[in-house]
Structure formats: C-alpha cells, structure tokens
Amino acid sequence: MVDILPWQQDIWQGLIGRTQHAHAYLLHGPAGSGKRQMAELFARFLLCKQPQAAQACGQCRSCKLYAADSHPDMLRVEPEEPGKGILIAYVRELVASIQQTAQQGGRQVVILEPAEVMTLESANALLKSLEEPSAGTVFLLITHQLSFLLPTIKSRCVLQACPLPDLAQAKTWLAQQLPSLDDTQLTKLLQLSGGSPLKAQQFAEDNVLQMRADVVEGVKQLLKRQLAPAQLAGQWTKLPTVLLLDWFAQWCQNILRYQLTQNTVDLGLQDMQPVLGHMAKFVQAEQLTETHSWILERRNKLLRRAPLRADLLLESLLVRWMGLIGF
Missing domain, CATH: 1.20.272 (Zinc Finger, Delta Prime; domain 3)
Known part of the structure; x- marks a missing residue:
C-alpha cells in the first residue's frame, strides 16, 4: 500500500482528524508536491468501513474493491488525454452518478484533476453540485494553478495547501527512489523541478x-x-x-x-x-x-x-x- 509522503504527515493528520468531513476539499500546490497521492489515500480512508490507526484498514470489502480499482463509489474525473480539458459531458455524467445511492452503503468520493482545465461550462455544472451536495458525497479537487479556478468554486471548498518539502528532505526522499544517481544528478534534478521531488523523479524517468x-x-x-x-x-x-x-x-x-x-x-x-x-x-x-x-x-x-x-x-x-x- 502506498504510504503518505514524509512531508505530508502534518497535513494528513489534519485531514483525517476532522470531527466532521467537508463535502468538498481543494488540494492546491506546485506540481509534483504529492497532491494526487494524498487525495487517493484520503479517498481510500473515507471509503473504508473500519479505518484504523489513521489509515484505511486494507481488509474490508471497500478497501479490497479500491485496491482492485473497481470500487463503484470511487469516481474519477480527468481529461480524456493529457493536454485536453475537462468537458461538460464528463461533469454531467458525474452529476448523474452521484445522484444515485452509494452502492456500498457509505460515502461516494470524487477525485477531479486537474481542476484548472475545466471549461467554463464544466465549472458551472460542477458548481451546482458543490452548492447542493448529495448526502455522503465528498469531492476532492486537485489543482496546480489555484488562480485559474473560479472564485465560486474555491469558496465552496475547504482549501488545503500542499507545499513542497525543504531541499534536504526532498533530496533524502529522491535518493531513496533513485539510488543509481549521484548527489550532483539529484541536486540538478531538484533544481530543474523547482524543488519538487515527485517532479524530479518524473524528470529522471523522462x-x-x-x-x-x-x-x-x-x-x-x-x-x-x-x-x-x-x-x-x-x-x-x-x-x-x-x-x-x-x-x-x-x-x-x-x-x-x-x-x-x-x-x-x-x-x-x-x-x-x-x-x-x-x-x-x-x-x-x-x-x-x-x-x-x-x-x-x-x-x-x-x-x-x-x-x-x-x-x-x-x-x-x-x-x-x-x-x-x-x-
């Protein structure tokens, strides 16, 4: 199971420690800061029937469905391909889905990324669901460009900043992922990625x-x-x-x-x-x-x-x- 990233521990504790979860969260921060990984872990936690020790149990039916990428109440909205927008048809399909009762009898969780590529029509269609959320539905929106989103979208979400780690922490983590690279290469990758360890890792692969x-x-x-x-x-x-x-x-x-x-x-x-x-x-x-x-x-x-x-x-x-x- 994927673990929470080291530099996100405090954010994670703040999310799962809420006495009542919001109907919509907006995770924002630089590309490569680990927003999507956190969103997936949070979604798994929210869907779990018996979360333990600040994480999903991994054993219940919900967790097993999630692990098999077949959970009927886990909904993801993304562009059809990289570089494209999120069209209104995708949002309308999502809205129709969340109007139905959760098939597992618990929550429905929606991950939408990247939120900034929604067309104006898509954003307005989503806004209606954010204003009048279905019971038990939690939206997890992810954006690399917070300023590109409509103020009305931002105002209806709990904003959660996801900053980058400091250089020492980033290099330590990156060295563990890329043991074949030397210190000079790791440093240059982090410089080129603006200090983003996940982006640096992707740069190495690319x-x-x-x-x-x-x-x-x-x-x-x-x-x-x-x-x-x-x-x-x-x-x-x-x-x-x-x-x-x-x-x-x-x-x-x-x-x-x-x-x-x-x-x-x-x-x-x-x-x-x-x-x-x-x-x-x-x-x-x-x-x-x-x-x-x-x-x-x-x-x-x-x-x-x-x-x-x-x-x-x-x-x-x-x-x-x-x-x-x-x-």
Whole structure:
C-alpha cells in the first residue's frame, strides 16, 4: 500500500482528524508536491468501513474493491488525454452518478484533476453540485494553478495547501527512489523541478537531464549562428513546450538579477552560466523584461490549452532570443 509522503504527515493528520468531513476539499500546490497521492489515500480512508490507526484498514470489502480499482463509489474525473480539458459531458455524467445511492452503503468520493482545465461550462455544472451536495458525497479537487479556478468554486471548498518539502528532505526522499544517481544528478534534478521531488523523479524517468544538455547546446549553436531559429525550433518540437518556456523565462530572470548584482550565483545552473553571463553584457533590461512577459503570456495560453503551434511558437521565441543581443 502506498504510504503518505514524509512531508505530508502534518497535513494528513489534519485531514483525517476532522470531527466532521467537508463535502468538498481543494488540494492546491506546485506540481509534483504529492497532491494526487494524498487525495487517493484520503479517498481510500473515507471509503473504508473500519479505518484504523489513521489509515484505511486494507481488509474490508471497500478497501479490497479500491485496491482492485473497481470500487463503484470511487469516481474519477480527468481529461480524456493529457493536454485536453475537462468537458461538460464528463461533469454531467458525474452529476448523474452521484445522484444515485452509494452502492456500498457509505460515502461516494470524487477525485477531479486537474481542476484548472475545466471549461467554463464544466465549472458551472460542477458548481451546482458543490452548492447542493448529495448526502455522503465528498469531492476532492486537485489543482496546480489555484488562480485559474473560479472564485465560486474555491469558496465552496475547504482549501488545503500542499507545499513542497525543504531541499534536504526532498533530496533524502529522491535518493531513496533513485539510488543509481549521484548527489550532483539529484541536486540538478531538484533544481530543474523547482524543488519538487515527485517532479524530479518524473524528470529522471523522462531523461530530462539529457534533454537539458541538448537544449543548452542548441542555444549555444544558435548564438554562434551555427543553427537558424527555424532549424532549432524544428529539433525541439517533440520536447515539452511549457518546460522550454519555463527555462527561457528563468534565464531572463537570471540575467536581470546578474546585471544588478554581478554575482555569478544569480546566473542559475552552471550549464548556462557562461552563456547568460555573456548575454548580460549586451542585453538591455527593458528588452529582457518584454521578452520575459512575452514568454509568460504564451506559457499561460498553453496551460489554458490555447491551440498554439509548437514550431511557430518556438521559432518566434528563438528569434526574440537572438534579438536580445542584436542578432
């Protein structure tokens, strides 16, 4: 059985220790902080017929059905595929299900993730169920982007922040999951993941360290005019576009900080320090700020599932990047 993550022990005790459970919880925090894992454990606890020692018993019929992923009162709502939205048809189907009596005679639990990709119509349809909840139904909404949710949705849920662990705790946990990696690799994975151990673990599985090395080399070739923006954009079309935008946005911030402090620590990870240090000699702060805003705007559009072509977006990004130093 999956255990609660070490950095979530206090949150867990607060959830299960409530004398009366709310009809809706909204777990929010950075991607990779363990929100979904906690939601699944909480759902199992809520459905268990005889929870013991602050966890589900694992032996009752409800627990066995849950373990077999066949519990009729455990409902999950997710996009049809990654990158898509949660459509109103999914919410209508959910609403119809929770209007029925729980088949196991206890609670019905709904996990909806990620809540921020609900369409406006889906959110409004769900709102009706949150305003007039069915008896015995508990909603567990999960979001990585709390600001994207309607205020009316947030106001009808118990908000539960799920923060990241500190660096030492994150590295200890990550080392246990990835024993073949050395300390340098673990540190870089955590730096690239913004301190998220679960995201760092996924980065390791997705070979993001090699991806990062290839992207850094591509940027160097671009600035040396060994590759044109269109060529490099073509090479990057299969890479995660949001991740690339994250890196370029971070590099903009690194240059700005370095221009103010002249401290190489502010240039970020060592792999890009020589490039960013060189660019800092030529780039104007106003241009850099405009580019940073442009990147964040496109990133937000992608997160909101706007239909942007990756090749054209990346080519525009690289043209802007070269323009920072007058190319």
